[in-house]
Amino acid sequence: MDTAGIVSPADRFPQSAGGATPARWWQRGVIYQIYPRSFADGDGDGIGDLRGIIGKVDYLAWLGVDAVWLSPIYPSPMADFGYDVADYTSIHPLFGTWRDFDELSDALHRRGIKLILDFVPNHTSDQHPWFLESRASRANPKRDWYIWRDPAPDGGPPNNWMSTFGGSAWEWDARTGQYYYHAYLKQQPDVNWRNPALRDAMHQAMRFWLDRGVDGFRMDVIWHLVKDEQFRCNPPNPDYHPGLWPSRRFLSTYTADRPEVHDIIAEMRRVVDEYDDRLLIGEIYLPVDRLVAYYGTGGTGLHLPFNFQLVELPWRAEAIAAAVDQYEKALPPHGWPNWVLGNHDKPRIASRAGGAQAGVAAVLLLTLRGTPTLYYGDEIGMSNVPIPEDRVQDPWERTMPGFGVGRDPARTPMQWDASLHAGFTSGEPWLPVGEDSARINVALQREDPASLLRLYRRLIQLRRAEPVLVLGDYRRLPSSPEVFLFLRRLGDRRCLVALNFSADRQPLSVPPELASARITVSTRLEREGAVVGSSARLEPNEGFISIGTAA
Numbered sequence: 332m333d334t335a336g337i338v339s340p341a342d343r344f345p346q347s348a349g350g351a352t353p354a355r356w357w358q359r360g361v362i363y364q365i366y367p368r369s370f371a372d373g374d375g376d377g378i379g380d381l382r383g384i385i386g387k388v389d390y391l392a393w394l395g396v397d398a399v400w401l402s403p404i405y406p407s408p409m410a411d412f413g414y415d416v417a418d419y420t421s422i423h424p425l426f427g428t429w430r431d432f433d434e435l436s437d438a439l440h441r442r443g444i445k446l447i448l449d450f451v452p453n454h455t456s457d458q459h460p461w462f463l464e465s466r467a468s469r470a471n472p473k474r475d476w477y478i479w480r481d482p483a484p485d486g487g488p489p490n491n492w493m494s495t496f497g498g499s500a501w502e503w504d505a506r507t508g509q510y511y512y513h514a515y516l517k518q519q520p521d522v523n524w525r526n527p528a529l530r531d532a533m534h535q536a537m538r539f540w541l542d543r544g545v546d547g548f549r550m551d552v553i554w555h556l557v558k559d560e561q562f563r564c565n566p567p568n569p570d571y572h573p574g575l576w577p578s579r580r581f582l583s584t585y586t587a588d589r590p591e592v593h594d595i596i597a598e599m600r601r602v603v604d605e606y607d608d609r610l611l612i613g614e615i616y617l618p619v620d621r622l623v624a625y626y627g628t629g630g631t632g633l634h635l636p637f638n639f640q641l642v643e644l645p646w647r648a649e650a651i652a653a654a655v656d657q658y659e660k661a662l663p664p665h666g667w668p669n670w671v672l673g674n675h676d677k678p679r680i681a682s683r684a685g686g687a688q689a690g691v692a693a694v695l696l697l698t699l700r701g702t703p704t705l706y707y708g709d710e711i712g713m714s715n716v717p718i719p720e721d722r723v724q725d726p727w728e729r730t731m732p733g734f735g736v737g738r739d740p741a742r743t744p745m746q747w748d749a750s751l752h753a754g755f756t757s758g759e760p761w762l763p764v765g766e767d768s769a770r771i772n773v774a775l776q777r778e779d780p781a782s783l784l785r786l787y788r789r790l791i792q793l794r795r796a797e798p799v800l801v802l803g804d805y806r807r808l809p810s811s812p813e814v815f816l817f818l819r820r821l822g823d824r825r826c827l828v829a830l831n832f833s834a835d836r837q838p839l840s841v842p843p844e845l846a847s848a849r850i851t852v853s854t855r856l857e858r859e860g861a862v863v864g865s866s867a868r869l870e871p872n873e874g875f876i877s878i879g880t881a882a
């Protein structure tokens with residue numbers, strides 16, 4: 332087992348590499364997303380849990396990640412697998428106890444790994460006590476904590492707003508004779524962020540975890556928090572076609588990305604800033620020009636509005652290089668960039684880009700300027716796992732079969748080894764395990780120096796060792812269409828990144844001052860150490876990094 336080269340996180344990176352602003356942990360670090368149901372099952376019930384994660388903390392330290400983001404672990408009826416929260420300040424028994432939570436938090440912190448929780452501020456479960464009160468009567472003090480409206484004159488829903496998960500976003504409540512709004516499932520009523528008492532209650536829930544030592548939050552669908560005060564109908568989507576799922580028939584002009592949302596976020600940021608060095612991330616699917624507004628004026632917003640371009644774009648060199656340039660240009664001066672390759676809502680990168688490109692994707696994610704977020708399993712190249720109809724779990728797929736919206740394929744159990752159920756559980760796994768688990772698993776790849784997992788680890792270690800990868804500026808260099816070539820520069824340090832998005836050999840012209848440098852890390856292990864050369868080349872599906880000092 333290769334355990335060499337583990338650097339203690341405290342001393343692995345200079346606070347400042349010549350620049351005036353020291354890099355903070357979330358700027359230097361790599362974030363690793365765990366979908367708790369699917370990472371490791373400690374109690375054999377087929378569903379991942381905190382004890383399971385505790386057992387894998389050494390793995391996370393070995394891999395070298397700096398922060399772990401856990402998808403929701405709160406009590407929940409699991410209509411949307413935890414994104415329907417029934418209590419913001421507790422832990423679902425399915426995942427474990429307070430002791431388990433504190434043990435996990437300590438185990439991570441002892442290894443210098445931060446803990447980030449998912450927070451779901453846009454909606455609660457319909458079983459949350461707040462909603463139970465709100466729906467009890469129109470006079471209930473918490474009535475206004477949710478979004479209640481009278482029917483339209485014909486008795487139908489108040490307007491045309493649709494649920495992302497299908498159908499009208501308005502659910503009729505016969506007892507009190509009004510509709511409530513839910514952007515997702517009807518079991519996920521949206522809260523009313525215009526109500527000051529609701530806002531206070533949410534802030535208190537955030538402080539609860541910050542007091543307990545949590546290092547930050549990933550805020551679910553944060554661009555949805557405020558809806559139009561006048562409840563205007565959304566306009567039709569001019570790009571709609573019948574292949575798209577029904578809610579795409581309308582734009583979300585009046586239901587998301589409203590101007591008032593920035594005040595709400597600024598307030599959340601102030602809560603986080605009451606504490607030392609905590610992190611606020613937001614989930615936002617918006618075009619880049621609107622996305623960057625979420626940094627807030629003068630840095631009053633999110634530290635990291637998630638940038639999903641690598642998740643959404645076709646896997647082509649030109650498209651991706653153009654998107655990187657556009658993003659770099661659009662960032663405000665105080666805006667720290669970030670990149671995401673996959674998450675629990677989107678198809679796996681190895682399936683989108685193809686297994687042969689998984690290494691190129693790894694090099695890209697870990698060498699672009701900005702904080703990388705890595706989705707569990709992508710480091711070993713897990714693919715989308717086909718889910719037989721009778722094993723579908725995702726409510727989105729269940730309510731809207733046939734549109735390809737199902738998210739289960741990217742949520743299957745982590746593949747630890749070649750044993751039964753890939754070492755994920757001793758019971759029956761809640762989702763099927765990938766059929767490739769005999770080949771694609773941690774145990775095997777840990778021992779294989781040429782594996783994707785070992786590539787990820789080398790890249791992460793290189794980021795720790797080389798400030799140019801964190802703090803260096805970014806400049807794209809000319810290349811052939813299937814190649815993305817760029818340079819990172821810090822002082823006299825240079826890092827050349829060359830990525831071949833094709834399965835053919837590609838020519839490469841590199842700046843003369845870098846021609847004599849050697850390949851530091853390559854997706855093809857045998858190339859490491861070779862001189863780049865003035866008329867260089869890229870092997871099929873190769874990505875490499877060459878770090879050197881300018882003459």
Ligand code: NOJ
Pocket residue numbers: 411414415451515551552614675676
């Ligand atoms: C975004 C989450 O990532 C997704 O899994 C969830 O279904 C929706 N928000 C609703 O909470």
Ligand code: MG
Pocket residue numbers: 372373374375376377378379380425
């Ligand atoms: Mg379990």
